[in-house]
Each structure stands twice: as structure tokens, then as C-alpha cells.
Amino acid sequence: GAVVSQHPSRVICKSGTSVKIECRSLDFQATTMFWYRQFPKQSLMLMATSNEGSKATYEQGVEKDKFLINHASLTLSTLTVTSAHPEDSSFYICSASGGAPYEQYFGPGTRLTVT
């Protein structure tokens, strides 16, 4: 099946700094990418949807100025957590879809810890 990678797999950053997470579709062109956040013992929560070359659509309650999403190519989307705080510590997961029939393929996730 289609493969989606994320980098880094784990990152620790200091409070107030920014961190970028990359999501790549390795063997298909992803017209749409999704970013999810998952807190411990909770389910995945959709943060935003991004289409290649367009601005991302954010879910209600997700700050677009804090979670910057760039989907500049058909194989790469980035999520930048700006001015990170300890409450941003979470597991961030991306998924990618290559168009009809819109099956989603998930990345392995990135564990962010803000100290």
C-alpha cells in the first residue's frame, strides 16, 4: 500500500521555540493531507486539512497562527508549531490522500515534548 513518512519521529523543544514536522507521501501524489493531534489515552482529533497549493482549512478551536501548515508540493506537507508551550506536547499524525476514491494513508506519527 501507499507509504507516508513523518520526520522527526520524536522531538523535544523548549517552551517558546518553534518546531517543524514534515509529512511526505513516498510513492503517490497527495492532493490532500490531514493533520491530527492525539493526547494520551485519547482518540485522534483532526486539526486541519490542506490541499496542495491552497491554504489549509482548520477545525474549530485550532489556532491557525499557532499551527502553520504548508502543503507546497504533492508529496510534502509541513506543520509548524509556533511558540510551543508544554500543553502543545502531543502525538501529531498526518495522513495523505491521493484523490478518488479518497483513501487515507497515515504516517507513523511525531511525538512532540515541550519542556
Next chain:
Amino acid sequence: DAKTTQPPSMDCAEGRAANLPCNHSTISGNEYVYWYRQIHSQGPQYIIHGLKNNETNEMASLIITEDRKSSTLILPHATLRDTAVYYCIVRVKFRNDMRFGAGTRLTVKP
């Protein structure tokens, strides 16, 4: 999208069949039933999906009731590596969004 209801947790003995139920009583005619699982600290893994007919692949079988209001995912011979959270999701196939509920935490015991 229609919502799903799953038991929060289940246990299964290694080597036995694991039967995971899902209720989706408000499912629409064009909505598919998808199953994913998430092993600890990994991204979700696709298992199977179906519309109204029963489906089987190398991982599992999906049994959908005739009225489509519920379904059961069957892992025929559960192993310790099948311990995970299993998510049942209903969605229109040609729509992009996918929303996760709480899922069922399956623990396979030796």
C-alpha cells in the same frame, strides 16, 4: 457523518477469534464502514472497509448486518501483536474527511 458506538475495551485469548462490534444505527445509504487500528505510539493502520456485503482480506473479516446498523470486525486467530485500539468509522467514500471516535482497546492475552 453518522456516529459509531464501540465498547471501550475487550479481552481476547491468544489464538482465538476476536469479534469487535460496532453500532452505526444512523448510517446513510452512501456511507461505508471502515476499520482502522492503532498500535501504541504508531499511526493508524487500515484494516478493511465495506458497504453492505461481508468482506474478507488477509487481516480480518467484516460482517455487516442486513440493515447496516451494526457491524463486526473479526480477527480469526488473534495474536499478541493484535493488541491495539480498533476504530470503526463510517464515512462517504468519496469525501476526504475521516473522524475518529473513542475506539475499542483490544488486549490479546497469552
